[in-house]
Amino acid sequence: MAxxxxxxxxxxxxxxxxxxxxxxxxxxxxxxxxxxxxKEVCRALFRELDAxxxxxxxxxxxxxxxxxxxxxxxxFDRDRLLVSVMCLLPADSPRIESISDVVPAANWAExxxxxxxGIEAVGHPYPKRLVLPxxxxxxxxxxxxxxxxxEAPDCDxxxxxxxxDDPPEGCTVVPxxxxxxxxxxxxxxxxxxxxxxxxxxxxxxxxxxxGIEKLAESVLGYNDIPIMAERICGICxxxxxxxYAQSVEEAVALRPPPRAEYIRTIMLELERLHxxxxxxxxxxxxxxxxxxxxxxxxxxEPVMWIAEKISGNRKTYGLCVIGGxxxxxxxxxxxxxxxxxxxxxxxxxxxxxxxxNDRNIQRRTRGVGVADAKVVKEMxxxxxxxxxxxxxxxxxxxxxxxxxxxxxxxVITAQSADVWGRLVVRTDEVFESxxxxxxxxxxxxxxxxxxxxxxxxxxxxxxxxxxEAPRGxxxxxxxxxxxxxxxxxxxxxxTYQNLQGVPSMIRDAQLADMTIALGSIDPCFSCTDxxxxxxVRYGSVKVWTPRELREMAKRPQSGRDIKDS
Amino acid sequence: MxxxxxxxxxxLCLKAGRVTLPYPAEPRPVPxxxxxRPIFDAAKCIGCAGCANxxxxxxxLVHDVCQELRIIQYLxxxxxxxxxxxxxxxxKAVTMSHDFExxxxxxxxxxxxxxxxxxxxxxxxxxxxxxxxxxxxxxKGYRFDDVASERWIFHSKGYLDAESTVADxxxxxx
Numbered sequence: 001m002a003x004x005x006x007x008x009x010x011x012x013x014x015x016x017x018x019x020x021x022x023x024x025x026x027x028x029x030x031x032x033x034x035x036x037x038x039k040e041v042c043r044a045l046f047r048e049l050d051a052x053x054x055x056x057x058x059x060x061x062x063x064x065x066x067x068x069x070x071x072x073x074x075x076f077d078r079d080r081l082l083v084s085v086m087c088l089l090p091a092d093s094p095r096i097e098s099i100s101d102v103v104p105a106a107n108w109a110e111x112x113x114x115x116x117x118g119i120e121a122v123g124h125p126y127p128k129r130l131v132l133p134x135x136x137x138x139x140x141x142x143x144x145x146x147x148x149x150x151e152a153p154d155c156d157x158x159x160x161x162x163x164x165d166d167p168p169e170g171c172t173v174v175p176x177x178x179x180x181x182x183x184x185x186x187x188x189x190x191x192x193x194x195x196x197x198x199x200x201x202x203x204x205x206x207x208x209x210x211g212i213e214k215l216a217e218s219v220l221g222y223n224d225i226p227i228m229a230e231r232i233c234g235i236c237x238x239x240x241x242x243x244y245a246q247s248v249e250e251a252v253a254l255r256p257p258p259r260a261e262y263i264r265t266i267m268l269e270l271e272r273l274h275x276x277x278x279x280x281x282x283x284x285x286x287x288x289x290x291x292x293x294x295x296x297x298x299x300x301e302p303v304m305w306i307a308e309k310i311s312g313n314r315k316t317y318g319l320c321v322i323g324g325x326x327x328x329x330x331x332x333x334x335x336x337x338x339x340x341x342x343x344x345x346x347x348x349x350x351x352x353x354x355x356x357n358d359r360n361i362q363r364r365t366r367g368v369g370v371a372d373a374k375v376v377k378e379m380x381x382x383x384x385x386x387x388x389x390x391x392x393x394x395x396x397x398x399x400x401x402x403x404x405x406x407x408x409x410x411v412i413t414a415q416s417a418d419v420w421g422r423l424v425v426r427t428d429e430v431f432e433s434x435x436x437x438x439x440x441x442x443x444x445x446x447x448x449x450x451x452x453x454x455x456x457x458x459x460x461x462x463x464x465x466x467x468e469a470p471r472g473x474x475x476x477x478x479x480x481x482x483x484x485x486x487x488x489x490x491x492x493x494x495t496y497q498n499l500q501g502v503p504s505m506i507r508d509a510q511l512a513d514m515t516i517a518l519g520s521i522d523p524c525f526s527c528t529d530x531x532x533x534x535x536v537r538y539g540s541v542k543v544w545t546p547r548e549l550r551e552m553a554k555r556p557q558s559g560r561d562i563k564d565s
Numbered sequence: 566m567x568x569x570x571x572x573x574x575x576x577l578c579l580k581a582g583r584v585t586l587p588y589p590a591e592p593r594p595v596p597x598x599x600x601x602r603p604i605f606d607a608a609k610c611i612g613c614a615g616c617a618n619x620x621x622x623x624x625x626l627v628h629d630v631c632q633e634l635r636i637i638q639y640l641x642x643x644x645x646x647x648x649x650x651x652x653x654x655x656x657k658a659v660t661m662s663h664d665f666e667x668x669x670x671x672x673x674x675x676x677x678x679x680x681x682x683x684x685x686x687x688x689x690x691x692x693x694x695x696x697x698x699x700x701x702x703x704x705k706g707y708r709f710d711d712v713a714s715e716r717w718i719f720h721s722k723g724y725l726d727a728e729s730t731v732a733d734x735x736x737x738x739x
Contacts, residue, residue: 219719223699224621227647295577298584305596312600312661318647322699326652327598350577357570453697484699 002079003029006049013044022462027399028250029083030462038072038087039097045074045083046103052077052393053105053380054466055492057477058113060144061088064460064487068094068119072106073464073477077398082464084477089119098124105380108500109492116143131206134163142214149211149218165202167192174511178207187499191511198506198514203499213489221484222248222457226320232491235278236469237316238271240491243467243476245320246401251463251480259447260324262440264402266337267311267319268467269433269440273344274303275470276426276433280355283423286516287364292355299347306340309333322457324450334441341434352427365419369505369517372417379501383472383494384429388414388421395468407439419516426470456484469494600646601664605639605677609658612637612681613693614708616650616659619700623717625650626710632725635683638712641667641675655694688721 007021007029017037022030033041045051051074059069067088074083089096098121100107110121111130118141121127132142135157140147167173171192178186188204212232216225229244230237242264249256256264281296304314311317311327319325329337355361371379376386386393394411396404412428414421463478472494481487505517586593595601612635617625622645626638651659667675690705704721711718 219623220621221619221699221703223697224619224649227621227645227649231645291574291578295574295581298581301584309596309598312596312598312648313646316645316647318600318649323697326648350573354570354573354577358574359570453699456698484701484703 001026002076002081003027003083006045006076006079006081006083007031009049010041010044014041017041024250024462027080027082028464029081030086031083032086032088035070035087035089035096038070038085039099039102041085042072042074042099043102045085049076051075051083052377053103054082054473054475055477055490055496056099056106056109056113057488057490058117058119058143059479059488059490060117061479061487062091063145066091068117069488070096070113070119071477072099072103073475075399075466077393080398080400082399082466084462084464094119095122096120097122100124100126103380104378105497105500108496115141117141118144128163131209133157134160142211143217149214162204164190164204168199170194171199176201176514189502191506191514193511196511198509198511200507201503203503205499213491216489217481217486219485222486223321225486225489226322227318229491230316230318233469233493234315235275236271236471236474236494238267238319239467239469239474240476240493241317241320242268242402243465243474244478244489244491245322246467247463247465247476247478248322248457248480248486249463250465251461251478252457254323254451254453256324256451257448258403258445259328260449260451261403262444263325263327263329263449264319265404265407266329266437266440267307267317267325268402269437270303270307270310271317272433272470273430273437274300274307276430277303277348279426279470280351280423283365283419283516284355284361287361289358289361292351295351299344299351302340302344306333306337309336321450323453324448326449328449329441329444334444337437338441341437345431345434348427348430352430355427356424361423362420365423365516366416367418367420368509368513369419370417371501371505375501375504379504380497381472381501382497383469384422384425385472385498385501387412387425389417390415393473395466395473399466401465401467403440403443404436406443407436409436459487471495472498595663595665599663599665600648600661602641602646602662602667602675603639603644603648603650604660604662604664605637605679606658606660607679607681609656610637610679610681611656611658611692612679612683612686613655613690613702614704615653615655615693615695615700615702617708617710618693618702618704619649619653621645621647621649623719626712626715626717627704627708628710628712629683629688629707629725632685633683635681635686636712637679637681638710638715639677639679640715641677642672642715644675653693653696653700655692 003023003026011018014037017034018031020032046053054073054075057071061067061069070087072085098110100110108130110124113119114121115129115131133155135155137153140153171194174191174193176189176191178188186207190202191198192200212228220228226241226245230241232240277296277300281293285293308314310329310333371381371385371389373389373391376389376391390413392411392413397411409432412425414424457480459480459482461480465476467474474494475492477490478486479488506514614627617627622643624640624644628636630636648661651661688706690702693702695701706721706723707725708721
């Protein structure tokens with residue numbers, strides 16, 4: 001009973017500051033704390049009990065409790081326990097002491113909370129905007145309940161410069177991103193470079209913030225959100241889909257049937273397979289080894305096809321609804337999947353053997369992008385990055401969900417803490433995933449794939465779910481609500497934490513190692529802020545200003561507006 | 566050591582041979598469960614609007630022109646082919662086709678419009694048997710989505726009146 005132990009420790013230490021504690025199961029603990037003691041409770045959990053920081057959530061709870069709500073989530077991986085330290089803040093002064101100096105990993109989450117919900121983290125070491133653009137009006141916090149979902153304020157910032165920090169003395173600024181051929185996502189790193197050595201960086205991201213959480217809390221319904229959730233990520237979409245469904249199911253104490261749990265496990269592992277194969281290929285591509293990039297993608301393709309046969313789509317499987325799954329695995333599909341796995345295993349053996357002994361790859365990745373166990377702890381890094389540093393964490397084993405408690409697998413770790421270690425971890429995890437799917441197929445028991453839901457889901461319940469995505473832990477937090485939709489749904493994707501480790505990975509490293517250290521981030525000047533439209537018939541050039549483009553984007557789209565020109 | 570792995574890699578490539586498919590010169594058949602563009606069958610549709618209520622992308626508009634005529638318009642612009650409309654349709658009037666090559670210069674080509682005769686229907690919503698309370702019809706009664714400018718308006722009324730519902734909703738059209 002680890003949960004009771006931790007609660008006993010906190011009660012003994014903080015006494016009356018612990019207002020309320022909910023033990024919903026052996027594996028979940030919700031502690032309500034007086035706002036003034038939150039920082040000390042977090043310090044005790046993080047430093048003394050050695051918890052892993054997961055995420056901070058801010059919520060506007062004014063329509064129900066009249067307060068704002070803050071939750072700091074921690075994980076005790078060896079004890080299979082997730083702890084949420086919660087507190088209520090008065091509606092007229094939503095301020096709470098920042099925990100970022102105790103828990104450095106909370107840096108982004110507290111800034112995001114200030115941007116989106118308007119809860120001020122007092123004493124934050126770097127209180128700069130994170131999510132909202134520079135031109136967004138002050139005092140307008142999109143996740144507050146009194147802001148409409150389609151609110152579109154004028155964010156024209158064309159007259160002002162970007163709010164960048166000054167580089168340190170003697171350093172030159174090299175901008176990375178937001179657009180580059182090898183850059184998967186628009187993120188902007190301002191690198192402070194001294195000669196060829198990177199001394200530090202400033203990160204500006206969230207350029208494609210889509211407001212999915214706001215949509216879920218104001219427009220969509222419980223069963224619409226899984227479809228939207230899997231569009232959070234193009235690679236690990238099914239992870240978000242399952243994590244959301246699981247967090248709602250946990251909140252309302254609904255258990256999907258065993259067959260559905262096995263099917264979820266199978267699809268999650270199929271997704272891990274294709275993601276690992278893709279990443280190994282991509283890593284080879286970044287270090288300039290395109291032969292293996294091609295081979296990894298060739299080996300990966302049958303995985304996409306079998307996913308398409310099971311779910312009707314190569315990606316975005318549309319797998320979960322609350323209480324079960326939508327697609328069953330028939331005996332024929334099961335046989336076909338086994339054939340695909342057999343072929344994949346033998347082919348991946350030969351690829352892995354080639355990769356692991358290739359001295360060129362080793363030279364290019366060993367000692368590059370080092371994030372050791374200390375950085376992992378301080379910045380809350382997860383997934384292959386943590387495991388490559390010898391930190392033995394894996395949500396599939398530590399916080400079992402779906403059918404992972406009924407299958408056996410090894411958690412692969414490495415000790416080198418560099419890109420090479422991550423490559424080895426991900427290469428070897430492929431074999432474990434194949435093993436997991438085989439075990440699931442063998443144990444797939446007949447039965448229903450959805451639990452019937454008879455009544456409306458109760459409101460005001462909390463649900464947490466950690467799902468091991470190929471890149472690390474995806475964490476979902478849900479407060480159920482009225483009108484068939486959650487009050488608050490917070491998604492923490494693995495990259496959210498791992499990106500915060502990037503500055504220490506690249507510090508004092510060669511500029512040329514950035515690309516592989518960041519996996520897919522590469523330098524480029526491409527901050528184009530306008531588009532030219534050339535009329536070929538007259539040769540005239542029209543230059544669109546940012547304001548015109550913004551106006552065009554606001555106008556309702558319809559087929560008639562788009563003409564050939 | 567390194568030379569050996571280079572030889573291994575060469576063998577790997579040679580053994581694989583050519584794997585590219587002749588698509589699009591030759592069509593590539595899709596598996597039976599493939600989810601392509603949804604097709605709406607006006608002969609089967611009873612106009613319950615269950616699909617419109619449960620479309621995650623809000624791509625299906627419902628507009629009651631008068632007591633007898635209901636328009637259901639599928640836009641197809643940002644439809645993700647998730648198949649929820651086909652899941653919840655009580656009459657199996659929506660099928661997920663195998664049609665995925667939907668690139669077009671005029672996005673209106675993708676839309677489908679059903680003009681349904683509704684008899685003396687009061688739009689009580691009872692003809693939509695929801696799979697669970699999570700799919701329950703939230704908008705019973707008459708609906709007035711803005712078909713002309715393809716805008717979804719999550720609002721319904723228990724009666725039909727001369728005034729358009731669109732006017733009482735705050736929409737910024739320009």
